[in-house]
Amino acid sequence: MSKDIRIKKGLDIKLVGEAKQVTTELPLGSVFAVRPDDFHGVIPKILAKEGTEVKAGEALFYDKSDERILFPSPVSGKVTEVVRGARRKVLEIKITTNGTQDHKDFGKVDVDAMSGEEIKNHLFASGCWPFIKQRPYDVVANPNQAPKAIFVSGYNSAPLAADYDYVLEGKEAELNAALTALTKLTEGKVHVSVGSAKSPLASAKGVELHNVKGPHPVGNVSTQIAQVNPINKGEVVWVVTPQDLVVIGELLLTGKLNITRKVALTGSKINEPKYVSVIAGAQISDVVKGNLNNDNTRVISGNVLSGLEVSEDGFLGFYDNQVTAIPEGDDYEFFGWNKPIFNKISTSRALTFSWLTPKKKYDLNTNTNGEHRAFVVTGAYEEVFPLDIYPMQLLKACMYKDLDEMEGLGAYEVAPEDFALTEFICVSKQPHQKIIREGLDLMMKELG
Known part of the structure; x- marks a missing residue:
């Protein structure tokens, strides 16, 4: 029986360039x-x-x-x-x-007959351990700390994100094998969230299923953890993404590590938004070959809120299953602050009208539409931040490095991606994700 996770706070950013559910098999690449x-x-x-x-x-x-x-x-x-x-x-x-894929054979295993320690050692030997990340700190999981629970978010609510229901289609055997393995790595529950009943994860056995509903960031795993099993000081929760579950499951079933993914090519600068089947670490020029409008374009490995800017000579991120291309915002808008705005998204109703057309899709560029300045207290962050945390106070505590205050304000529960929306709407143009990342790094160094 599933349990619902519903939130009202958040913001769906609807952009043009959503990937059509068509997949092209790309050549291996060099x-x-x-x-x-x-x-x-x-x-x-x-x-x-x-x-x-x-x-x-x-x-x-x-x-x-x-x-x-x-x-x-x-x-x-x-x-x-x-x-x-x-x-x-x-x-x-x-x-x-060398033109072909020659896999190292790690051997097929019977997951049902293995102990938790045997599974852990198998994941170490095969290089699959980095697919398991942890909260707090949003880093590769420390195998010496037992998690109180494991979370898998099978719904991605980020702008133009890959549709997990489509990406995971036909991968039920791999998903079930990986989830069975995860259940042996914790004494707690394995929580799996889905956006619809047609998700391949919806039929998973031995896990606690959750239906999620609401605006972004309902798909962020931190949002789900906060709703189901919040993290306290000294506790650890492990996190695995669905596309990485498939890799782990295929390793267990076949003995081969195959990091092939369906990657969504999205954004207004992609000529034909669609899915391509590529291997993690592929060169961006191979991934978008013949399908990119190069005229003043920013290419991002990941989504527009938390992805990493890359050149065509760069490479697809190890964890990413999305490449986004949008216009580079290097133009100046004269009196942009003092006239009605119809072509941008805003949570404010002051001279902006996006709230009148909630289903409209926008072609946004990378302009920040303002300059960096001190924090302005507007209360806007709380409107899009669903966790039971004061976002501005936590950001400030990270900036002046008060560890006690960071602990008390809930830093153990968050990852940088949870502040992507507050950064997007920030009138002060502060780098929220960078601030949180530096704060978490300080906590990890000082507190462990």
Whole structure:
């Protein structure tokens, strides 16, 4: 029996360029990359140096804090370059493919017969552990801390987000195998949320099912955790995304690590918004080849609120299943603050009219429509922030680094993506997600 999760606070940002439910199988591509920065807080120790031949699933590096946590190559080929930045920080590990996919065989397993410790060791060896993240801090899960629950959000409410019901179609066997494995990693419950009864996750066994309804950020897992099983000091919750569940499930059933995803090509600058089947770490130019309007365009790996800006020479993020292309906002709007506005979204009704047409889709650019300034107290953040937290006070506590206040204001429950909407509507143009990320990093360093 499912339990509903309903919220009223939030904001749906409707944009043009939603992906049609058509999938194109792309060629393998020649160059892939894994970026250690995709795994926040991990200090990489390189295993596969330049010139090393690797199979898909073989480890490229491990986490300095726990050598059991391996990070695999998504493809087979040769490590051609280890790109380094300041202080020799590893920025990217590039792999040139050999034209075919040669997988390392980790062996098929019987999930039902395995213990939790056996499953954990199998995920370590195969490089699947990084797919499990944790709250607090929104980092790769610490395997030494037992979670009180595990959450899977099967509904993505972000702007132009990939439709999980379509992406997961036909993957019921993999999903069930992965969920069975997760149930053995916690003494608590595995909570799965869906947006509709037709979701492939809706038939999952041995889990607690939740129907979600409401505006964005109802699909954010932090929103669901707060509604179902809030995090207190000293507690840990693990989080897995549905597309990563499929990877884990396929590994358990076949013994091969296959990080192939249906990626949604979205946004007004995509000529034909649709889905493409590609491997994680693919070069953006291969993903959008022949389907991108290059005229003054910003390409984002992820969604417009929390994704990462990339060039065509950049690479698809390890966790991303969406590429968005929108106009670059480098124009100046004369007296933009002092005239009626019809082509933008706003939570305010002062000279703005988006509230009159809630179903209208907009072609927004990257303009911030204002300059950076001190926080202005308007009460607008609370209108789109569904967690039982004071967002402005928490942001300020992170800025002046008061750990006690950050704890008391609920920092353990949030991730940077939870502040994407408050950043979007912020009249002060403050970088909310960056502020929260730095605050969480300080807490992790000082409090553990």
